[in-house]
Structures are given as C-alpha cells and as structure tokens.
Amino acid sequence: MMTDAPATLFVIVGGAGDLTGRKLLPAIARIVEDKNWHETFHVLAVGRAVKDDETYREWARKSLMLAGLSAETVRAWCDTSIYYASNAEESGGWAAVAGKVAAIEAKHGLPGNRAIYLAVPPRAFPTVIEAVGQVGLNKSPGFTRLVIEKPFGKSLESAGRLNEVVHRWFEESQVYRIDHYLGKETVQNLLVFRFANALFESAWNRSLVRSVEITVGEHLGLETRAGYYDQAGAFRDMIQNHVSQVLTLVAMEPPVKLDADSIRDEKVKVLRSILPIAVEDVVYGQYAGGVIEDETVPGYLEEPGVAEGSTTETSVSLRLHIDNWRWQGVPFYLRTGKRFPERLTQIVVRFREPPVALFEVAGSEVNSDAIVITLQPNEGFELHFDVKAPAEDMRLETVPLDFRYAEEFRALPDAYETLLEDIVIGDQTLFVRSDEVEAAWGLYQPILDNPPMPEPYAAGTWGPPSSQKLPHATGDAWWEDSGD
Numbered sequence: 001m002m003t004d005a006p007a008t009l010f011v012i013v014g015g016a017g018d019l020t021g022r023k024l025l026p027a028i029a030r031i032v033e034d035k036n037w038h039e040t041f042h043v044l045a046v047g048r049a050v051k052d053d054e055t056y057r058e059w060a061r062k063s064l065m066l067a068g069l070s071a072e073t074v075r076a077w078c079d080t081s082i083y084y085a086s087n088a089e090e091s092g093g094w095a096a097v098a099g100k101v102a103a104i105e106a107k108h109g110l111p112g113n114r115a116i117y118l119a120v121p122p123r124a125f126p127t128v129i130e131a132v133g134q135v136g137l138n139k140s141p142g143f144t145r146l147v148i149e150k151p152f153g154k155s156l157e158s159a160g161r162l163n164e165v166v167h168r169w170f171e172e173s174q175v176y177r178i179d180h181y182l183g184k185e186t187v188q189n190l191l192v193f194r195f196a197n198a199l200f201e202s203a204w205n206r207s208l209v210r211s212v213e214i215t216v217g218e219h220l221g222l223e224t225r226a227g228y229y230d231q232a233g234a235f236r237d238m239i240q241n242h243v244s245q246v247l248t249l250v251a252m253e254p255p256v257k258l259d260a261d262s263i264r265d266e267k268v269k270v271l272r273s274i275l276p277i278a279v280e281d282v283v284y285g286q287y288a289g290g291v292i293e294d295e296t297v298p299g300y301l302e303e304p305g306v307a308e309g310s311t312t313e314t315s316v317s318l319r320l321h322i323d324n325w326r327w328q329g330v331p332f333y334l335r336t337g338k339r340f341p342e343r344l345t346q347i348v349v350r351f352r353e354p355p356v357a358l359f360e361v362a363g364s365e366v367n368s369d370a371i372v373i374t375l376q377p378n379e380g381f382e383l384h385f386d387v388k389a390p391a392e393d394m395r396l397e398t399v400p401l402d403f404r405y406a407e408e409f410r411a412l413p414d415a416y417e418t419l420l421e422d423i424v425i426g427d428q429t430l431f432v433r434s435d436e437v438e439a440a441w442g443l444y445q446p447i448l449d450n451p452p453m454p455e456p457y458a459a460g461t462w463g464p465p466s467s468q469k470l471p472h473a474t475g476d477a478w479w480e481d482s483g484d
C-alpha cells in the first residue's frame with residue numbers, strides 16, 4: 001500500500017544497545033505493522049557488538065518477538081529492511097558506514113532520506129556528529145535529520161557546546177532532540193485539553209488557580225544504571241527535561257498557530273518567565289531502604305555501582321514562580337523521585353476557594369476544587385468539586401467527575417511510535433529546540449552549581465519530610481496529603 005510517509009533509512013548509532021532493542025526497533029516494527037508502512041522504514045544499525053547483517057537480524061528478531069510483534073512482521077521486516085555496520089570507531093569506519101548507506105539506498109531504490117539516530121551514551125554525541133559530518137552523511141539527495149536522545153548536555157555550558165557541534169553540521173530544522181515525554185499521548189493532550197475547551201482555559205490563570213503541582217514519581221530504583229545515574233541525579237535526569245516539558249505545556253500561552261515553532265516559541269517564553277528559584281525552595285532526597293509493594297528494597301547507597309557516600313539526589317521537590325500576567329503569584333510545585341510509593345505522573349491544578357466561606361467542610365482544611373490530570377498510568381482526568389452529602393445538614397463532600405482513556409479508547413501508543421513517525425514526516429513539534437534546551441539549563445544552573453544536601457527518605461514514601469512540608473509555607477499540601 002502506498003503511504004504519504006517518505007521512505008527513510010534510519011541509521012541508528014548504538015544499534016545493538018538496550019534502547020534500540022527495547023524501544024526503537026519495536027516501535028518502528030509496530031508502525032510498519034499498524035500502518036502497513038513496509039516500504040517506509042529501513043534500518044542500518046551501527047555498533048560494535050555484532051559482526052554482520054545476519055547475526056544482527058537474529059538479535060533484532062528476538063527483541064521484536066519479546067516486544068510482542070507478530071512473527072509475520074518480524075520475519076518480513078527483519079529479513080528485508082535491517083542491516084548492520086560494525087567498527088565505525090575504527091579508522092575509515094565511518095566512510096564504510098557511508099558506503100553501506102549508499103549501497104542500501106541503491107538496492108531498495110530509496111530517495112536518500114536519512115535519519116541519523118544517536119542512541120549512544122551522551123559523551124559520544126560530539127564525536128559521532130563530527131564523524132557523520134566529515135563523511136558527508138549530513139547531506140543527501142533527500143532529507144537528513146539528526147535525532148539526539150536525552151540528556152542534551154549536563155549543564156548550560158555543555159549544552160551550548162553540544163549545540164555548537166550540532167549546528168556546525170546541521171541546520172536546526174534538521175535536528176530532533178528527543179524528550180520521550182513529549183511523545184506520550186496524554187502529554188500531547190494537554191494542549192487539546194486546554195485550548196479546545198474554553199471552559200477550562202477560561203479558568204486557567206491566577207484569578208482562579210491557587211496552585212499547580214506536577215509529580216513524576218517512579219516506584220523503580222536505580223536498576224542497573226549507576227554508571228549514568230550516580231553522575232546525573234534526579235535533577236538532570238528528570239526535572240531539566242521531562243518535568244519541565246510538562247510544566248511548559250501546562251503553563252504556556254495559546255500558540256499563534258499549531259505548528260512546531262509557534263508552539264515551541266510559547267514553551268520557551270514560559271521558561272524565560274520563571275523567576276530565579278530560591279535555594280530554600282528546593283529539597284533534594286536520597287532513598288534509604290524500605291518496602292515497596294510488600295518487597296524490601298535496598299537504599300541507594302547499597303545499590304551496585306553507586307560511589308561510597310554518594311550525595312546524588314534521587315528525588316527533587318521544588319517551588320517556582322512564573323512571572324507573567326497569567327501566573328503571577330501562583331506557586332508551581334514540581335516533584336520527582338525514584339522509589340516513591342507508586343509510578344505516577346500527575347498534574348494537579350487547584351482552584352481558589354470561594355470568596356465567602358458559606359459552608360463548613362468536616363475533616364478537611366483545604367477545600368478547593370481541583371483538576372487532576374493523570375498522565376500515567378491509569379491515564380485520565382478528574383474534576384474534584386463539592387456536593388452536599390445527602391440527608392445530612394449542610395455537610396459537603398468532595399467528589400470526582402472522572403474520565404479514563406482506557407474506558408473510551410483503545411490502548412495508547414508507545415511514545416516512541418509517535419516520535420519516530422514524526423521524524424519521518426518531518427514534524428518537529430514534539431522535539432526540543434536548541435533555545436528551549438538552553439533556557440531550561442539556564443534556569444536550573446544556579447541550583448546545580450550549589451545543590452542542597454540530599455535528605456534521606458524511606459523507599460516507598462513520597463520523599464523526605466522537608467519535601468512533604470515544602471507547600472505548607474504557602475498554605476498548600478501535596479495532593480496525597482490534602483485529604484481531597
């Protein structure tokens with residue numbers, strides 16, 4: 001079947017790595033299967049773990065079967081569309097990759113559209129980009145797109161340097177910086193929820209909103225990622241990117257148009273409007289041993305590969321203020337952490353209380369209405385508001401009006417499916433622009449330069465006690481503590 005998607009060769013650097021096996025190949029194969037895009041996706045995996053095409057295809061087949069793809073797609077797609085190039089790091093290695101690209105394109109009659117996908121550890125980004133540029137893989141008869149996984153730099157300065165290397169060889173319109181949270185259906189829905197529903201958007205401002213809370217919690221611990229995580233920490237791993245992306249979509253102004261740059265312009269404006277974050281408004285935590293889902297789990301310092309006495313933070317909670325007309329005076333609480341009680345990404349928008357306290361609410365101090373948007377899991381939306389408890393004196397109860405994706409729609413696609421499809425069709429909306437990534441680093445750099453000492457929290461709790469208290473200073477409470 002013909003498709004509108006142009007046939008594209010994905011050159012995946014790090015092609016035998018964990019991300020490729022677990023996410024990228026399954027996502028591509030699922031698009032191929034769902035949309036019947038057999039002619040669209042071709043892959044040249046570049047790595048050093050495997051010797052030849054056939055050994056790689058064997059590995060790819062296993063990854064795809066594990067991911068639940070049908071045997072038919074696996075066989076058909078692996079056998080015809082996947083290739084491997086090893087030893088790119090050796091002298092002449094990248095020239096050989098370029099030669100193989102040309103050979104694959106000739107064999108399949110491809111128009112020369114390429115996506116160079118960097119699925120390698122970040123320290124390798126500059127070297128690979130230089131090598132790609134030097135052998136001329138940044139230019140082609142069709143389009144060439146550079147796809148870069150997170151983290152993009154580890155400070156304002158290093159992100160700036162990486163942007164320089166990128167722009168030496170690629171125009172910004174060719175660059176697709178991945179933040180996989182933007183590929184999540186529920187994250188994209190934030191724009192629709194806000195700008196297609198005048199009811200909510202008219203309440204979405206300082207006159208009616210009292211506070212906004214964004215939580216990205218995980219029950220998982222470090223897993224086997226000490227080498228990366230012990231250097232990065234929760235701030236660089238989550239706040240600078242995923243949490244900030246959600247924040248900008250919650251807080252941005254309506255874009256002039258629904259195109260990539262109009263949306264990204266508005267997101268950057270949010271980051272630039274945030275006031276410097278006060279040191280006392282940031283709490284770092286580090287998980288100690290504890291119990292999650294009835295299982296006893298070790299503390300961060302006992303995890304394999306973590307440096308002795310490491311002060312890396314595994315949770316961050318902070319308060320910030322957006323100094324613009326819409327949000328002036330409204331506190332935003334952001335929070336992320338590993339070994340929290342559950343996996344939960346949630347936005348809570350609390351509304352102001354009525355100007356006159358006509359009704360008493362038994363057992364609850366905070367009685368503002370709230371919109372709770374759950375981005376994962378159990379994706380959905382609740383509007384919490386007060387009703388009179390029947391057959392009682394004027395006692396109010398807060399009840400939710402509830403919508404769940406699973407009840408209305410089929411299963412949500414994986415974020416990578418959305419992102420890979422957008423790379424092929426050339427839509428940059430869900431990718432992070434260079435000024436955006438630098439604005440986020442710029443905002444947080446003072447904290448990264450002068451970080452607080454992490455306080456311990458038991459695995460299975462929502463962070464250290466100081467984090468729990470953070471909203472109290474302004475009379476607020478985290479959603480799970482508020483009794484609503």
Ligand code: BG6
Pocket residue numbers: 150218237
């Ligand atoms: C990654 C972080 O970017 O996002 C991980 O490096 C984290 O530490 C993961 O676990 C969370 O993603 P998701 O999609 O499972 O919420």
